[in-house]
Structure formats: structure tokens, C-alpha cells
Amino acid sequence: AVFRGSQADVLARMEMAVSACAPESGVVVRVTSDCPLIDPDIVDSQVGWFLDHRDRYDYATIGPDLRLPCGTSVEVFTRQALADAHANAVSVHDREHVTPWIKDPENGLRNGITPIDLDAPDVRLSVDEAADFEAVSAIIEALYPLNPEFTLHDVLGFLTAHPEIAAINGNVVQTTGPYAAKPARSK
Incomplete structure (x- = not known):
């Protein structure tokens, strides 16, 4: 399915897309369009880890030591975390980048770090330039x-x-x- 929304408010666009395309989903997987070399094995591993630990976390990504190349990270979070961010995030930065509000410890969500056996943070695979x-x-x-x-x-x-x-x-x-x-x- 294709969903279009505000270019500036990516958080609202994501919330609307999830509501329209997967309203019953309890888990959201986020990869970005400027990252064409996402590895499905890493996505599967991250989603599996999150599902195994969903009673402990609202959000998970690989980090915080940035061991994956720029342009290959995956974020997994609960549908409720996305709804909370959409309802409460007010800064332009939070609304453009989707997950900063979710990751901010002051907002009370539980963030997890997915383990990975890889170390290549100096490689750049994002397409911005x-x-x-x-x-x-x-x-x-x-x-x-x-x-x-x-x-x-x-x-x-x-x-x-x-x-x-x-x-x-x-x-x-x-x-x-x-x-x-x-x-x-x-x-």
C-alpha cells in the first residue's frame, strides 16, 4: 500500500499510515527511505528480539554505540508508543524524525538495545547526498x-x-x- 502525508510532519504521516494500513498491529517497524540497503536478516533479528522482550520495552534499536553502518539501522516500537509520540511530541525535530520523543527517557517509555554481532559504524550507506x-x-x-x-x-x-x-x-x-x-x- 502507498500512503502520502505531510513532508514536514513525518510522525503524523507514520501514525496515519499505521492507522490506515495496519490498525490492529501492536508493533511498528521503522526503516527510512534514504536507506536502501536494509538487511532483512537484521530486521528479522531485531523484530524477534523485540517480540521476545515486549513485556520490558516500548522501543528498541541497535545501539547506543552505533555499531551498524549509517543507513542500515532499524527501529521497532509498540503501536502505543507511536500513538503517544503523535499525541505529545510538539517540537519540529521530534515530529520530523519520528522517534526522538519515544527515545527521550523523560517521557517514561522503556527503551531497549538490541544486541548485534557487527562492528562497522564508520561505513556510510545512507543516501542523502x-x-x-x-x-x-x-x-x-x-x-x-x-x-x-x-x-x-x-x-x-x-x-x-x-x-x-x-x-x-x-x-x-x-x-x-x-x-x-x-x-x-x-x-
Whole structure:
């Protein structure tokens, strides 16, 4: 299904989409459109972990140490957390980025950290700039013909073998979200 809404109020758009398309859903999975290399295995793992711990958490993501590449994270939260955020979030930032209100401990929701066995936070796979599009396109053009169901591990292996591709957008600075202006970690 396709759902359209306000470009500025993404939180309202998401609330309306969930209400229209999955009103009985108890769990919401959020991935963003500027992240075309989301790994379904990571989504499945995150959703499974959240469902196993849903009595303890209202929200979960992989973090807080940002071990996934920028552009591959997944957020899972309860339908009620989304409704609460929609009803209570007032700042432009909270409404544009959907989950900051949910993640704010002052709002009383329970946030969980999903474990993951991966460490590649310095890789950029989000598509926000022309250089990002060029790098991600090169990855897809190389991997898709070999295996249309390639994984994040395949992407990371490819980038290790082809550092010139990772260098295409290596100087792009993330300006929003958890990866905003984070310096590269020491190896």
C-alpha cells in the first residue's frame, strides 16, 4: 500500500499510515527511505528480539554505540508508543524524525538495545547526498547480479575488497540523527 502525508510532519504521516494500513498491529517497524540497503536478516533479528522482550520495552534499536553502518539501522516500537509520540511530541525535530520523543527517557517509555554481532559504524550507506547515491549505486550494481538477496555482510565484504567505493562518500558528514557529526572511531 502507498500512503502520502505531510513532508514536514513525518510522525503524523507514520501514525496515519499505521492507522490506515495496519490498525490492529501492536508493533511498528521503522526503516527510512534514504536507506536502501536494509538487511532483512537484521530486521528479522531485531523484530524477534523485540517480540521476545515486549513485556520490558516500548522501543528498541541497535545501539547506543552505533555499531551498524549509517543507513542500515532499524527501529521497532509498540503501536502505543507511536500513538503517544503523535499525541505529545510538539517540537519540529521530534515530529520530523519520528522517534526522538519515544527515545527521550523523560517521557517514561522503556527503551531497549538490541544486541548485534557487527562492528562497522564508520561505513556510510545512507543516501542523502549525490556521493552517497553514487556509492550505493556502485554497491548494488556490483552485488545484485551475483545475488539479488545480498546481505549487509556481503556489502561490508565488498567494501573491504573495494575501498575506492567506500571512499566515494567517505567525506560526507551526517547532519541529523544518531550518526550526526560523529568522528570516525579509532581502529
